[in-house]
Structures are given as structure tokens and as C-alpha cells.
Amino acid sequence: MRQWLSPSSDDVISLISENLQQVQTRIHEACLVANRSPSDVQLLAVSKTKPIEDVARAMAAGQRHFGENYLQDAIPKVLALPDACWHFIGQIQSNKTRDIATHFDFVHGVASEKVATRLNAQRPDDKLPLRVFVQINLVDEATKSGVEPKALPALVDHIQQLSRLEFMGLMAIPPQSFGQQARRDFFIGLRQLLEQLPAHPETGPAKNLSMGMSDDLETAIACGATWVRIGSAIFGARRTPGETI
Ligand SMILES: *Cc1c(COP(=O)(O)O)cnc(C)c1O
Secondary structure: OHHHOOHHHHHHHHHHHHHHHHHHHHHHHHHHHOOOOHHHOEEEEEOOOOOHHHHHHHHHOOOOEEEEOOHHHHHHHHHHOOOOEEEEOOOOOHHHHHHHHHHOOEEEEEOOHHHHHHHHHHOOOOOOOEEEEEEEOOOOOOOOOOEOHHHHHHHHHHHHOOOOEEEEEEEOOOOOOOOHHHHHHHHHHHHHHHHHOOOEOOOEOOOEEEOOOOOOHHHHHHOOOOEEEEOHHHHOOOOOOOOOO
């Protein structure tokens, strides 16, 4: 990692580390308000579109989990920084499953049995099972991917039978047009879907909710998020602000 840090990058290091600290403080305060333990909420730093150097800076400030959604952008970062924990958060095309299964530790967004079957078959034996969140389409938006709530139990059951996958919980992205109250209802809907799933006979109920981004992490934490996916509040605006893919 050292090789990605040059002395002239000190200012940016401190900006990213300050941003990280602010986000950690927001998470902490949201947990206090919600009467939850801050250790129950993990921070996923979304580094999509940002250079390797910025990821190295965040690592130098103590951040371990990073999210990426463009495979071509992500793979060089994953190869350069193997000590980080890498999460794939983008749309999954079936012809990309091998790269995802090979290079990532977590996937936020499995939405079909076909993709789950392929990820399982392609997960290398020398790695831990790939940890997967199932992405839900809660508002039936044509543009958003995700499984329909009525198809969720069958998909989860399928994933739990695959030995190279570990089912973590659910993930969803509210429409950008939603205000905080609509987001709250959306996040509560996601939590209720998780709570309605039957417990796994050995590992018990799945507990994870991947929900909340830079603009709504407090609302998501109030509704039970265990992973918040934060990009711009840590790394600054992307070329297209608010872009999610
Ligand atoms: C880009 C992205 C994020 C981060 O969004 P910010 O608003 O920058 O925090 C979170 N989740 C997904 C799936 C994304 O694509």
C-alpha cells in the first residue's frame, strides 16, 4: 500500500481521513439516537470511480471495506490492494460472475438463482465462501434491479443450499426522488422482509441489512441498517453527482 502514497498526497490523506472521521461520527450519533450499538453498523466506503491512491489513503486512515460497481475499474484496485476487503455493489451480468467470484469478498446485489448458481460454481476453493446480500426491488421501478419480494424466499433457500456462498441478508436502494419519510418506510419494508424469512436451521436468522448512503445513513440506521454504503461523503463528489451505477 505504501507505494500508492506519495509525500505530496498528505493533504488529500488528511481530507479523506477527516471525511471518514465525520462519517464515523454520524454513524455513532445515529446509533445513539436509535439506541443501537455502534459496533452493529459497518461502514462500506464506496470508492467507485475514484483512483487507487484514494483507496490507499482511506486504508491509511484505518478503513478496511471498499465497494466498487464497475468491474473494469475495480479489478486493478483489488489487485493493487489485496489487504482491503472488497465488496461488489453493481449490477451483475451473468458473463461477469467469474470475475466477481474470483476478486471479491462480498456481493451486495444477487437477484437471481442463475447468478447465485454461477457465483457458487466459480468461487475459488482457496477462498472463504462469497458473502452475498440479496437485492430487493421494493417499489417495482423498471430501472432498478432486484428480486420481487414474492420471489425472495425461494431465492434465499436456493442460496443457502450453495456451499460456496454465505447468505448475509438484504440490500436495496430507494429511488432518488424519495424524501426521508418515504425512505424510512422503504427501509422499514426491507427490514420486515428480512424478519419474515425463515431462520436457517444451523446459522439461525440472517441479520444484515445493507441500506443507507451518504444522504440517508441516519434514517437507514434508525431503521436497522447493519451496513451503510457511503461514497461521496468520504471521497467527494463523483463526476456525475448522485450517480448510482
Ligand atoms: C454509488 C453507490 C453508493 C454510494 O452513494 P453515495 O451517495 O455517494 O454515498 C451506495 N450504494 C450503491 C449501490 C452505489 O452504487
